[in-house]
Amino acid sequence: MIEVAVELFQIIWLSIRVSGVAVLIAMVLAIPLALFLAYKNFRGKRLVILINQTLMAAPTVVIGLLLYFLLSRTGPLGKFGLLYTPTGIIIGQVVLILPILIGFSYTAISQVDKRARLTAISLGASSYQTGWLVLGEAKFPLLVAILAGFARAFSEVGIAMMLGGNIRQYTRTITTAIALESAKGEFTNGVILGVLLLTITLGINLLVNIGLRAKE
């Protein structure tokens, strides 16, 4: 019984850890890109936005498959030995949620009143200080973008399965465990794990919302 509980805890912790790290990495990349897209005019900007919107709907198995070729022993990145590791899952999840975070952050930043930026500049803010101010003005929708990214990474199965390999006590996440239990015909276990996944997502959302309320 204790052994099962420990294993379950490992699965939950790994799921939170890989999705959390993936969200952090994607956030660091996506927010500056979204700021750039929102405030810089360049040739082909609409095309870039359109491509990003398309990538937001990319199936996880397609991303998993492409990265599998890249990370596999014979692939261009094979020498790093990242296939079937938690890092491999993180890379896959970053690729998966980056377009989502860029898209949602771009929308969030674009919706900030144009006068906010003008006011900051007119008060003497540098580009960097203006960027921070705009992010502060968009903090609630940005947080929604981050939560959406986390939820997408946390609940996906294709990438975790193909790049993680569902190795017991090493790369097994909640979703790959559900897939395994279902394949074994242990539907009750699968449903319990599914409920657990939803409960964790609900808990994280609740915590963030409580935090926001307190801040308001």
Add this chain to the structure above:
Amino acid sequence: MGKSVYLIENLRFSYKENHFELSVEKLEIEPGTIISMLGPNGSGKTTFLLLLGLIFPPSQGQIMVYGENPWTSAEKVLERRRELVLVPYPSYMFKGSVFDNLCFGLKIRGVPEKEWKSRVGEALEMVDLSGFEEVLASELSSGQAQRLALARALVIKPRVLLFDEPTASIDSNRVSTIEGLITEVNQKQGATIIFSTHNFSQGFRLADQVIYLSNGKITEYGHENYFSGKAETDGKISWLEPKKGVKIFFPGVYQGRVTCAIKPNQIELLPYEQKKMISGPNLFFGRVTRLEMADNDIALIRVSGQLNFRVNLRIEELAMKKVSLSREILVRFAPEVVEVIK
């Protein structure tokens, strides 16, 4: 007197989206002056303020600020921008409290945190918002928000203040507070103040110099009477009707939108009793609503009635023309003195 605050030469600016162009051949603004910017909607007042605030560079020509062209590097623009503050209209309040809003300019300039409280308190007192520090900026009325926007600029104590319609949302009983504030900041801090307004009276009353913009061009630079409207003509003489039933006549054939300028010293005041004896074009009646003595033996008179006029008269002529405050009076000027600005 030191270097000019602004020296503008052959300035051109146009937006990509429309055909509007702002052009200023030459303009020099001395430190410590108050300049008002008048003109109809779309004449380029806000664009000119944005250029003066170094928000964007001119398409052509240059704006020298304190003797140097800031648009040679990003660092110089930022350095100069921190000496001048533009208060756009309508104002925008950042998320957070009134205190957070006021601290923004101090924080980005690296002003020590221990100074923030006293400087914020001082600035809020100037705009009659003392005690509002902890109030959320989003909870302020539009008038309070505009006063906060002024305080947010004042707290920085910049060398140049650029206000876009500083009293546009302010309720009438507080307008005089803001007007007093403009004068006070100019006199006590020596700040150069440039503001746009639709209120001619305010523009002339507060400013040392007046810039009148029309269709993106500075058409006049002085204390004039301006009237805009659609000109009509009978082929010999033209007229415009700034108010229904009230016509200003001027020689020449004009059609379409024009602005007329009449110099205050070219307007004649006549006792109201002569009303039945006088006739002819450009004769109006009104009441003296302001009478101020200028330093050079000139009385500055405002006549409000069919139209509002600023008239300059030698002090010794006041009695002869029976000019006194609240008294009814006739205003007359020859069509030939009307200067037409297309």
